[in-house]
Amino acid sequence: MIQYKTAEEIELMRISAQLVSRTLGMLAKEVQPGVTPLHLDKLAEEFIRDHKAIPGFLGLYDFPNSLCMSLNEQVVHGIPSGKPLAEGDIISIDCGVLKNGYYGDQAYTFMVGEVSDEIKKLLRVTKECLALGIEQATSSNRIGDISFAIQAHAEANGYGVVRELVGHGLGKKMHESPEVPNYGRRGSGPKIKEGLVIAIEPMINMGTRRVKQLRDGWTIITADNRPSAHYEHDVAIVDGKPDVLTTFDFVEEALGVLQSN
Template sequence: MITFKSEREITRMHEAGKLLAACHKLLRQKIKPGVTTLEIDRFVDEFLIAHGAKSEQKGYRGYPYATCASINDEICHGFPRAESLKDGDIVTIDCVVNLNGALADSAWSYPVGKISTEARKLLNVTKKALYIGIAQAIAGNRTGDIGHTIQEYVEGRNYSVVRDFTGHGIGRNIHEEPQIFHYGTKGRGIQLKEGMVITIEPMVNIGTWFSLLDDNGWTARTVDGMLSAQYEHTIAITKDGPLILTSQDD
């Protein structure tokens, strides 16, 4: 069931989004060779608590951490760990913030030290895919318009779009309807309407889009060991167009 949010609810989700964006901005300086993703996870957890918020994913279906930290060939839901990040790695930090009951969700891929040209291009293409998808998130369009635009852009640059994981509605719960596929057909899918709040979060691989699941039951990685990246924003559908609730630009 799709839930529609009032202006007041969107304002509260925007406040949660601003806090999450502030956290991601701080991570730009903290993610470097020698740092562990467990240390990053602890920082995020403590930052949110200090600002009167919490990580909504911590404890969600038994998930034990405040963040997902996915390194290199890990597509999503990577467990933070004590292994140090190395020069040339890429790491995606994903977190859902709960601020006084209002949720916001954002993932961001970061370079660790000096990365390869191939890795840099992957990050650039994935981030661009996010924003061209957001441009389609307007009332009257359909979810397929978002997916088609992202797929066409990504595959046109010889990358693949992960199909096993999707964006989603968000509100009182982390995952609500509708699902937001990052591939698809123009004019198909659920029609977007004012008051909907969704995440757009393309996961893009250098190789094939197929994934496999680790024994922990959470972490998905590429089947061919190639790099994967992800960027995600929480978006409100408004009469004035898409409103990015987790924007790092303000």
């Protein structure tokens, strides 16, 4: 059952969402060659706890860390390691917090030093997929309209759209109904209504859409070992339109990027 949120609940969720965004913004300037994902994970946990919140992923379904950190061909759910980041890597950092009884959840794919133009295009298109999906999150549409917009743009650029993992509702639980696939048909799925809060998160592969899971029981990688990108925003439906609760502003200010989404 979908749990629609009141205006008051949405404002509490905005606080949680903004803390996730601030955490990613803090990490942005730390993502450098030679830094280990475990170090970034520790920084994030300390930052979240310093802001009177709980890391949303730590212990969730027995996940061992505060961040999901997925490198290169890893799609999502990567476990932070002690192996230093290298020039040319990309790393998706997915962060969650629990504050005031509500979750925030956001992901951003960072470049480590200089990356190839091919990788830059993958990241740009994946972020565009997120923006196009958010545009469809209106009370006149259905979840499938979000899904179709993401899939159409990714596949028009020759990329694979992951089927096995999806976006989701968000609230007092990290994962609520409805599921928000990144592929689908226009006019399909649940009706989008006032008070719906969802996490929209395109997971787009440079090559095949197929994925597989590593033996650690968590990390999902592309079946062809080509890179994957992942971006995520929390979106509430307010006055029939999408109200983005998270922001990339803190990340992009830290990275010196003028434009923001």
